[in-house]
Structure formats: structure tokens, C-alpha cells
Amino acid sequence: MATRASVMDCSVGSKKLSPSRVRVAVRLRPFMEKDDKAQQPCVRGLDAQSLEIVNWRNQLETMQYQFDAFYGNESSQREVYSGSVCPILTNLLNGQNASVFAYGPTGAGKTHTMLGNPAQPGVIPRAVRDLLQLTRAAGGTSDNSGWTYSITMSYVEIYQEKVMDLLEPKNKDLPIREDKDHNILIPGLTQKTISTFSDFDEHFIPASQNRTVACTKLNDRSSRSHAVLLIKVLKTQQVMPYRQLTGKLYLIDLAGSEDNRRTGNQGIRLKESGAINSSLFTLSKVVDALNQGLPRIPYRDSKLTRLLQDSLGGSAHSVMITNIAPEQKYYFDTLTALNFAAKSKQIINRPFCQETVPAAVQPPAKRLREDAESTSSSRQLKKSKTEGGDDSPNPEENRVKRKLNLASLDPAVVERLLKLDKILTEKGMKETQLLSTPKRERMALLKKWEESQVEIERLKEKQKELEQKALAAEARLEKSNTSDSGLSDSSVNESTFRAPLRGRKRVTSTAKSKKVVRVLPLQENNQQKNSILEEGLPVFEKKTRSACEGRENEPGWEVKIRSDLLQSGRQKILHLLNCGSVKELKSLQKIGDKKAKLIMGWREVNGPFTNVEDLASLEGMSLKQVTSFLKANIMTMVTS
Template sequence: MAKRVSMLDGHGKKASTARVRVAVRLRPYMEKNEDKVCVRGLDSQSLEIINWRNQMETMQYQFDAFYGDKSTQREIYTGSVFPILSHLLIGQNASVFAYGPTGAGKTHTMLGNPNQPGVIPRAVRDLLQMTRASAEEDWTYSITMSYVEIYQEKVMDLLEPKNKDLPIREDKDHNILIPGVTQKTIDNFSDFDEYFIPASQNRTVACTKLNDRSSRSHAVLLIKVQKSQKIHPYRQLTGKLYLIDLAGSEDNRRTGNQGIRLKESGAINSSLFTLSKVVDALNQGLPRIPYRDSKLTRLLQDSLGGSAHSVMIANIAPEQKYYFDTLTALNFAAKSKQIINKPFSQETVQAPVQSILKRPREDTETAPPPQLKKTKLETVEESPNSSTESLSKHKLQLSSLEPAVVERLLKLDKILTEKGRMETQLLSTPKRERMALLKKWEESQVEIERLKEKQKELEEKALAAEARLERSTGSDLEMSDSSVSESMFREPLRSRATSTAKTKKVLRVLPMQGQNCQVNIQEETIPVVKKTSRKTSGGQENEPGWEVNMRTDVLQNGREKILQFLNSGSLKELKSLQKIGDKKAKLILGWRELNGPFQKVEDLTAIGGMSAKQVTSFLKANILSIVAS
């Protein structure tokens, strides 16, 4: 179960809030025929830019760090990025993102080249070294990476390009995550190169008038560092590092964007404008921060006003033609450094309590098999018949846990009861529907109990009838054959309500002889049922069959009644006969209108759809039904 250690450092001491640290990097001058510059550095933290309202004045800005056009990749990384990496080893989050107009050198700052590696390769290399150096006997480290881009408000997986338009979610602890994103484990820097270089080639770039390889998307590299304890209480600390290369804001009049480039530019500028609104809302203390207005700000929710140690590297250009882009970037950087984050250590305690939560499958109607093991929680709450030694043992196991953990386990155990399980399944339904379903379920339980009692009553009556029958026929009676014969009388009837329940019958069962037996029913209107064995051509006996023998007058009376039904019955009356459906009833009426009344029942073979064998079956079924009624 997860435990959020809010605003604590790795030693459990109170940690202060962390302000977003802002560093500004000035790109080298790149124009050939012009020497006008609009910005220059004053010292390692401040710079000045010409006031566009009055060319004789300048405006000064002060940040956490300023890196001039002569600064190296190592200086920027060592001065602003490396200090926050140690927070990852104690389960805290960190983020570094490059901001600025297009062509100001953001991608170079984050990626660099083989001769001058940027922030990303340096940070990954140092993290791998730090985990190896911090390895302890009782702790293990693992590092995974994910790489995505936000292109036209869609999150694309760069490690697995087929994963497109991934969602961004927030868990119960307000951590931002991307479900379904590809994660790769890296054990050394060569593993990182193997995954990162092909993924970087999948990023969307294009040529504009200001940049030969202009980024058309925001790229986000997520490095997750997990520190796991090998012994009790199996703590797990998880720190995440976001390395973000933002696409630059663009002036389409200077970039010459058209068609798809214009659409990409619109998406980039829209997301950066939402980012500016988020910063303003945080600085003003507004109740609603518009993180959800764009995918970029949603992903930066941890970094701006969230739980991460954040560093912004604002990249600017010195040329006069970039003046307003530079001024906008400096104003945004000045607002961003006022944002306060509240980092905390994300700790998960994986105590071995999973077996406590496991319960054997229970059947509501039958007791659980004795071989099923009882859970620890059940043993603790068992009746006093349990052994004192076992009870004290399990209480000791629970007492070793934290009180909050024990309380949650007891609540979970209560939920996992029969009714609790059902209520849990209905939590996603509205309350009114849930209450109606529960009421219906309770009514069905009452009905089931009533039917069980009725079944029990009928079984008792059947046993009493068998006892009376045994007393009347002697000790050598065989009740199984009488039960079978009685079921045979009910089989042809259309409704079981018209079975022999209303007619009292006195059965006399003769002793069995070999494979044959017969049951004589001493009542004038009931036929005699015989059990016979059917033989195959090879002389072997198959399963026993049944044959019905009746008195001649009963048979004749039944045939006359059926013939009368066939000649005078309506469609509804014909359908009430056994083995006569709607189609056959209509055929009988049509045949009767054309040819007159039936002379005998066997004439049914003339209407079509009924064979002689079916007519015989029809006769038997209806005569039995008439006799029983």
C-alpha cells in the first residue's frame, strides 16, 4: 500500500518548499552582415535588454543563473541541472525543460551533439553512476525510460510509433502518468543509446526559414528511478525525472509557414499560450489552474506548482530581429521563477500482507471444502474453539503492522463478504438503480428460501407415501420402478399441473425378474406401462424401452374423442392437442374445408407434414392426456 511522505527529505526531516529555478542561456550571434544586438549579460545572474519604447534605456532582469554566448554545455548542466538529480534517489520528482522562441537553441541545449552532449545524455549518465555508487546491501535500484512527443495535441510514443494519441491521467495521489506508454529498462548507457537514438529520429521536425530542423512537437523524456528494499518492511521509493524539449513559439510572417506547417505552428503557439495562462494563474493564486486546457500543461502539472524540483532553461537569441521573441521569453521566465512547488517523497510499503487479503471462493449454498486453508484474518476472528496458540500467533502478525494498515485490512475483509462483494460490483451504477437491484436481490433470496421449504415439504410427503406403499405391498417392493412408471405418465402431458396429483392410484409392484419388470395400476381408466429391453441386430441388449398397453374400450373412447376434436375443433382447440402446433392446426382446418370431416385419425397422414409414425405418437400422447385428465 502506498504511503505519500509529504514534504520530507530522505532522512524524514521537514523539507522547505522549492521554487522553480530559472536559468537563461544566450545563443551566440549568428548574423553575418549585421552587428546589432538587443541583449547582453551583466553578471552570472543578470542581463539587460534594450527598451523598445526608448532606445536610450535598458531593462534589467535577474535570474538564478545567466549563461552568456561563450558558455559551454558542461557549465549549464553542472550549474543548473546536476544539483536536482540527487532528489530522485530519495523518491522525489524533478523536471528540466527548455523554453524559448524557435531557433534559440533549445534542442541543442537538451540534446547537444557527440562532441558537446546536452542535458539529457549527461543526466542519464550521471543517474546511472549515482545508482551504482549508492547501491547498498539491502537496497536495489532500477531505471526505466519512456519517450513521447506532443504533436498537434496528441501524445505519440516515440519508442513505439504505433502507439498514437495516448491519454494523460492522474492517480489518487495526484501523480501525472501516461497509461499504455512503452517503458524500457536501462542498465547502462549503451542501453540508453540503443533506445533513445532511434526514438529521436521518430520525432517530427521540418525546415522553416529560420531553422533547417525546426521541432514541430514538444518532446518529453521520462526517466523513472526505483529504489527497493530487500528486507522488511520492503519500502520502495520512486522518483521521476522529466526532461522536456519544448517547441518554440513562431511568428508565421517570418517563418513562412503554410499548409501543414501553419497548422503545426498554431498548435504549438496555442499550447505555449496555455502554459503562460497556467503560470499567471499560479502567481495570482487563482482557485482554478487551467492545466487541462492542453496536453502540454497537463504533463507539466507536476513541474509547475506540483511536486517536482523544476528547472527552466530559457533560451534567447541576441539578434535585433528576435527582439520581441526574446522580450516575451524573458517576461515568461521572470513570472515562472515566482512559482512555488511542494516536493514530497513517493514511498510504497510492500509488506507481505497479500496472503491476508486472499480468501477462498465461497459458495452461498454449500459449505467450503475442508481442504481449503483459512486466511489469516479469518483465523484471528475465529470462534473460541480455535487453538489459543494459533490465535495469538496471527494476532502477533497483525500487531506488527501499522494500526492504519490493520484498520484497512479489517474493512477490506468486511467488504469481501457475500453482500459486500455484490455491493462492490454495483458501485459504478447510480444510487437509485443500485438500491432497486439490492431490493430485487433480497426478494429473490426470500423466494428461494420459500421454494426450498416447499421442496422440503414435498419430499417429506413423498417419503410418507413410499412408507405407506411399503406397508401395503410387503418388504420386497422395488420403489425405483414405480417412480419411473409414474414419471412416464407425466411425460406426455402438456402441463405438469394436470398430472396424477389429483387422482389417487394404488400401485402393486411385482418383483423384478431378470431385465424385465411390469407395473400394474389397478384403476379402470389408467393404462398399463411395461418396461422392455430393446435388442440390437447382434443380440445385445440396449437401454430398456417402455410400451403402453390399454383396454380396448379405453383406447376406442380416446380415438373417438380425438376424431371429434379433429372434425369440430376450432384453431385454438386443435392447438391444445399434443404434438399439434399452429402450422399443423391450420393444415387440419384447410383439409377439413376441402375434403369434409376425417373418417379416422389415420387420415392425418393425408394433410402433409405428418408421417404414420408421427400419427401413432400423436394418438398415444393424446389418449394418455385424455385418460389422465
């Protein structure tokens, strides 16, 4: 039988929980090699909470750090666990989250702190064992009030930004999600129920062998991924009101930051190191953003920080165990880890109880009665809509029918219907503009385009009418001039330029110009045209472009120049191409610095140009461009 669940803060009906700061502990491992014991350590402890490290800028000075706990190289696994991890386990039985993660450079002893060995078990086996004992003790007390406990475990690794299920290796690249209550979860993750410590060993030992490890110059079994063990404690009440409290414990063994110059990583090891350092750098950015109070915390920039969202600035009681090494060769790694730990202890978390209360179950008789009432109400509503529809021609009669039908309904239903009707009426009265969407924008543009096409067609029709009028005027002018055209240039221009022909440019002359370029209409007198050609001036004639050029009956212009002027112009251009310098070549039309240098280079390799069309052999010059170049320069020489 499905029930509706609601999540609420456990502070309701109990005392309000105070914020909890991230607790930071530092553990110094012993010397790993016998030869290194002769050297002085770069870091040493002062008391149970503080330590000092040599200042690399001045060897005579030291820098001191103070944390929640400091464990020297002689400290045992039991001391680390009892002093930092054990006090937060009781919060899980109250529905709160907790997390413990080991941080530090590669080879500093993080995996040993979290896992240990059969002779010296680490944090993970000790925490699971004590948690099983706590749940058994709480379930067997006389004041238990009907509470039962169940524990499940999940084990994942983050390898090269992919979440892998270690309990079920075939589940690879799992997503990380966030539910409506901002709880981080991994859909499809395998969960195993454990009731004894032997059950835990049965699942955990094979899963640990699935974790990715490799040998480097600094560590024989270097962790190539971040491992996360999730222990979930579910506390269920067997009597009314059947409450459920869920507490989660994250036990995280982070991979260490690596200096590839000392580890000698290559190939796949180098790729793994890059992914590890990138995720740890994102973790540092998250800590900085939390300390600075920035509005955006970059949890989503890495899978690791996404999974640690509850542990850093979230709803968990967090403990960070920073592992450092005493050797001088690890000095800068140790200094970086201590600085990160100092920043992390300033983070404030806000734990709360995750409590779920199922909805009250109604008796069967009451539910049947309510279902019957709701069915009759829906039938009456449907009948009222049918009888009081808009088919009647009299709106007043329809309104009266609707009022009579509503009077027979449940008052609560009537009230909701009236509110809905009021909202729809107000919305309809307001002339709100439509939202600007891409589809509506396309429709508006299409409408404008259609209007512009209609306007273009109208203008074309008007153009044709004006051209017909102009042709009629020219015909009348030819009939009146039977003998010789005695009209002056100004009168011809005045009569022929009344038609608005596209492409016709107005030519003006200044006092400095030596010759005049005359523009003639389409049907000009041949004697006047020949006299102009004898003077050596270019003549522009109006022509009609063919339909294949895309515009039907559109007037254009063509140029006719005397053949002797054309030949002399070609000779001048050819002489400049063969003998001119770069500056002289740049004086030609459409010849820039680059083309002038290309002409000089071609001349040195192939000799002088035989004709102007040889320019088509240059890079970037086509025959069409050569023709345009020739016309532009000849026109310049003729009109200058």
C-alpha cells in the same frame, strides 16, 4: 503474491521538506550569421545572474532582469549542465521528482541545449549518464542497507495536441491520466529498462529520429512538437519492511513559439504552428494563475500543461532554461521570453517523497485459522437470519431469537451489526424526501396529466348536460310562441345565453358606434333575421363543427352578409389595391409595411389587380390568408 501498498509522505519519521522555487536560467546563443555580427546585439549580460535588454520604447534606456543563472554566448554545454541541472539529480534517489525544460522562441537553441551533438552533448545525455553513475555508486556502498536501484525510460512527443510514443510509433494519441495520489501518468506508454549508457543510446537514438521536425525560413530542423523524456528511478529495499521509493525525471524540449509572418508557414506547417502557439499560450496562463493564487489552474486546457502539472506548482524540483537570441530581428521574441521567465521564477513547488510500503505478510497457519473463524461466523450469521426471520407471527419471539443468535457471534461482528441496524432504523424513521431525478419528475408530470385528463372528461360531461338543458329550454320557448315572436332582444338573449357555450363572445356597444351587431341563437325567428339583413347588418349564427376538425359538437360562428354589401366592399378593396399609396394600403386589415411595399412592386411589374384573389401571387400570401384578409376588411367596412 499480491500485496497491498500504501503511499505516504516521506516527511513522516524524517525532517519536513521545505518548498522549492522554480529555478530559472537564461542562455544567450551566439550570432548565427556573419552579417549579423556587425550589428549591435539587443541583449547582453551584466554578470553571472543578470542581463539587460534595450527598451524598445526608448533606445537610450535598457531593462534589467535577474535570474538564478545567466549563461552568455561563450558558455559551454558543461557549464549549463553543471550550474543548473546536476544539483537536482540527487533528489531522485530519495523518491522525489525533478524536471528540466527548455523554453524560448524558434531558432533560439533549445534542442541544442537539451540534446547537443557527439562533440558537445547536451543536458539529456549528461543527466542520464550521471544518474546511472549515482545509482551504481549508491548500490555499491557499505551502508546501502539492502537497497537496489532500477532505471526505466519513456519518450513521448506532443504533436498537435496528441501524445505520441516515440519508442513505439504505433502507439498514437495516448491519454494522460491522474491516479488517486494525484500523480500524472500515461497508460500504455512503453518503458525500457536501462542499466548502462549504451542501453540508453540503443533506445533513444532511433526514438529521436521518430520526432517530427521540418524546415522553415528561420530553422532548417525546426521542432514541430514538444518532446518529453521520462526517466524513472525505482529504489527498493530488500529487507524488512521492503520499502519502495520512486523518483521521476522529466527532460522536456519545448517547441518554440513562431511568428508565421517570418517563418513563412503554410498548409500543414501553419496548422502545426497554431497548435504549438496555443499550448504555449496555455502554459503562460498556468504561470499567471499560479502567481495570482487563483483557485483554478488551467492544467487541463492543454496536453503540455497537463503533463507539466508536477513541474509547475506541483511536487517536482523544476529548472527552466530560457534560450534567447541576440539579433535585433528576434527582439520581441526575446522580450516575451524574458518576461515569461521572470514570471516563472515566482512559482513555488512542494516536493515530497513517493514511498510505498507493502502490507505485512501473515504466516500461513494464522491465515488459515482466521479464514476458518470468518467462515464459521458467516455460517452462524446465516443460521441466525434463517431461524429469526420474519416468518414467525410473534415479533417479540423473533427479537428474542435474534438476541440469542447474536450472543454466539464474535463481539466485533455483533457490534458492527448493531451499528448497521441502528443506522437503518434511523434512516427509516426519518421521512426524507426523495431526490429529484428526471425519472421521478417524468412520473409526477404523467400523474398530473392523467388527473387533468380526468378533469377534462368530467367537464365535458357537465357541458353536455348544460347543453341538453339549454335545448330543452329553447324547445319550450318555441311551443309557447305559436304566432309571432314578440320577445324583445333582451329577453331572447337572457333565455338563450344561459348555456355556457365556448367561442361565444359578448358584444358591447358604445355611444360612438353607429350600428349594432346583434347575436342570435341557433333557432331564432326567421322574420327577425330577415329584418336585420334588410338593415344591412351582419348576422352571426351558431353552428356545430364537424368531428373532422378535432372537436365534436363544439359550437362556432359563421357570418352572412348581404351580397350587395359584399360586392361593394370587394370593389373598395380592389380600388385601394390598384390606386392606394403605402399609407392607404397599411390602413387595410392584415396589411403591414412589408406587404404594402410588395403590393406596390407587384402593381408596377404586372399592372393593376383584376380581382382581390390576385394577392395570392405575392410572396408570403396564400389563398387562405387572402380569404381571411377579405373577410376582415369587408367586416370593417360594413360595421364602421
